[in-house]
């Protein structure tokens with residue numbers, strides 16, 4: 001007997017989808033999450049703090065915020081001192097590359113921009129030559145968009161609201177430079193946003209809330225997939241439980257997996273550890289989390305049969321952030337919604353395809369800045385290696401590995417500046433740089449589909465051991481990734497439940 005039939009580590013997109021579908025199939029399932037369940041208000045009456053006045057709730061055990069933007073007009077105004085606390089956003093710092101991830105029940109959905117973007121089918125086929133793309137685009141992407149409750153911004157907001165002036169300015173300038181633009185769906189509730197716009201509801205997207213959580217409007221996974229998973233009555237949720245170790249006993253008729261957890265308290269690990277056993281173990285701790293756990297398990301002899309592909313094919317989805325300065329008469333607005341709505345599509349570029357999100361920069365005053373998160377078709381890949389001294393799996397990413405992406409972003413935004421007679425901002429990423437390629441919001445890979453796993457996420461070397469999250473995507477998908485992670489997770493878990501779980 002095991003404690004549960006299935007255990008899922010991590011409650012982001014892959015974990016949430018797996019939990020719902022296992023719950024619906026009647027499988028007794030434990031969903032483990034190292035972060036908090038964000039459901040109780042703090043002293044200010046709000047569950048989350050906003051980006052203008054961050055406190056301990058903002059970041060995962062940091063002494064100060066670690067924002068992607070470092071300064072403004074040369075003043076180091078962005079990072080603020082905060083209490084160490086199990087906050088909602090983590091920045092995992094590796095040499096040459098830092099990775100932003102969400103911590104809490106809902107994973108990245110708690111902190112992300114909510115952009116639910118479907119990649120181009122031709123690029124999906126290139127990334128996943130062995131996956132049935134026609135089935136993905138006919139069945140699993142529509143299913144993911146439906147379950148995530150994605151919708152498209154109404155014209156009344158995009159074309160008329162003061163809070164979307166930054167997007168209109170960015171779109172018009174892109175068109176002037178000859179680029180295609182496209183509206184991207186979002187999981188933000190646009191009916192609620194309409195009320196924010198009319199002054200009928202408390203401002204969330206219009207109140208500088210996003211990276212440290214939204215107090216309203218955002219349909220994060222705790223409100224969609226995870227709520228539905230718990231509603232099946234077969235899924236148990238335990239949060240503030242960090243999985244530290246995975247072991248397997250293969251002596252019996254079926255493998256028994258044991259996961260060892262550390263309880264996390266307000267000040268850090270409390271010293272309380274627990275063990276949970278199961279027959280089927282799904283890693284959905286995200287690209288970094290799942291890769292780190294498995295690389296360590298292989299190196300320390302706990303799961304020695306994992307193959308050499310585990311830890312490899314990691315990429316940053318080509319993320320580069322850049323900022324342009326606009327003319328004084330071309331204001332981007334003191335009012336800016338935190339929810340992006342428009343992307344610039346130059347994916348047909350012959351050498352440097354780029355898809356760039358026109359990103360908001362809600363500072364509460366006019367700054368004339370246009371901010372972008374560019375995603376490039378970078379061929380660069382990193383790998384996780386176990387460091388015995390620290391007991392951690394560390395990402396190896398060389399100092400030159402972001403150059404291809406930096407070059408691609410420069411090609412796009414040089415053209416944009418030339419067409420609009422504008423220039424870059426050099427004062428906001430630190431070090432006098434106009435581009436930042438040393439952090440990512442989109443960690444992908446580490447347990448690539450068809451390499452570390454079979455074509456459905458079953459890890460090679462072990463029975464009933466799976467990865468179902470962004471670690472399956474080998475480094476790049478060309479657009480913001482959570483819709484693909486969700487759609488792939490739907491596809492994989494459907495097959496796994498059908499073939500690996502006995503019918504009750």
Ligand code: FAE
Nearest residue numbers: 010012013014034107108112113115243286289470481482
């Ligand atoms: P993820 O959502 O990271 O979930 C993993 C979960 O596992 C987390 O809750 C972890 O706390 C938990 N975990 C990790 N290790 C352990 C452990 N040892 N024990 C227990 N729990 C553990 O994984 N993507 C888009 O498509 N559109 C956007 O607009 C967008 N904007 C973004 C903005 C920001 C600021 C950030 C940080 C990300 C953004 N992303 C966006 C990326 C997106 O959130 C990310 O690709 C997905 O969240 C990844 O989903 P996974 O299921 O792989």
